[in-house]
Amino acid sequence: MVTPVRDAPAVTRDAFRALMGCHPSGVAVITTADAQGTPYGFTCTALCSLSLDPPQLLVSAANTGSTLPVLAARGGFTVNFLHGTGRPAAEAFAGPAADRFRTVAWRPGSVLGLPVLARDAHASAECRVARLVPAGDHTIVIGEVLHTESHTPANEAAPLLYGMRRYATWPAA
Numbered sequence: 001m002v003t004p005v006r007d008a009p010a011v012t013r014d015a016f017r018a019l020m021g022c023h024p025s026g027v028a029v030i031t032t033a034d035a036q037g038t039p040y041g042f043t044c045t046a047l048c049s050l051s052l053d054p055p056q057l058l059v060s061a062a063n064t065g066s067t068l069p070v071l072a073a074r075g076g077f078t079v080n081f082l083h084g085t086g087r088p089a090a091e092a093f094a095g096p097a098a099d100r101f102r103t104v105a106w107r108p109g110s111v112l113g114l115p116v117l118a119r120d121a122h123a124s125a126e127c128r129v130a131r132l133v134p135a136g137d138h139t140i141v142i143g144e145v146l147h148t149e150s151h152t153p154a155n156e157a158a159p160l161l162y163g164m165r166r167y168a169t170w171p172a173a
């Protein structure tokens with residue numbers, strides 16, 4: 001039998017941010033486009049694989065960001081897994097800058113036509129939105145992976161990581 005925890009106050013926002021900052025994560029840029037083809041995107045470290053059958057992944061999108069409503073309306077997105085030299089792309093998409101797509105190279109994906117950052121990513125995945133789950137100040141976006149692509153020579157580069165409020169790359173073997 002499980003006894004539920006009751007009347008336990010949650011930690012503060014700052015304490016939670018400090019906790020999660022201790023756990024380095026891979027860095028991705030999530031991209032989509034509206035019906036007119038205007039691209040949108042954000043830097044994401046809260047993502048993971050979810051299922052092999054069907055192939056699904058999960059990303060966490062801020063409810064206050066401009067990308068989530070476009071992603072939901074479009075029904076698709078691309079996950080661009082960044083390598084170490086993709087740090088400028090990570091920084092460009094981490095803030096509210098409206099012209100972020102002018103500062104990075106991108107091209108339409110082969111299946112959904114959504115932005116792929118092939119120069120800054122070692123791999124990308126084009127996804128169809130399978131489910132949106134509200135969760136606090138974010139929404140969990142579950143995507144069914146329709147297409148994956150490795151980018152050369154970028155696929156030989158070390159993955160970009162973020163933790164302890166700084167970027168780093170995977171150590172060389």
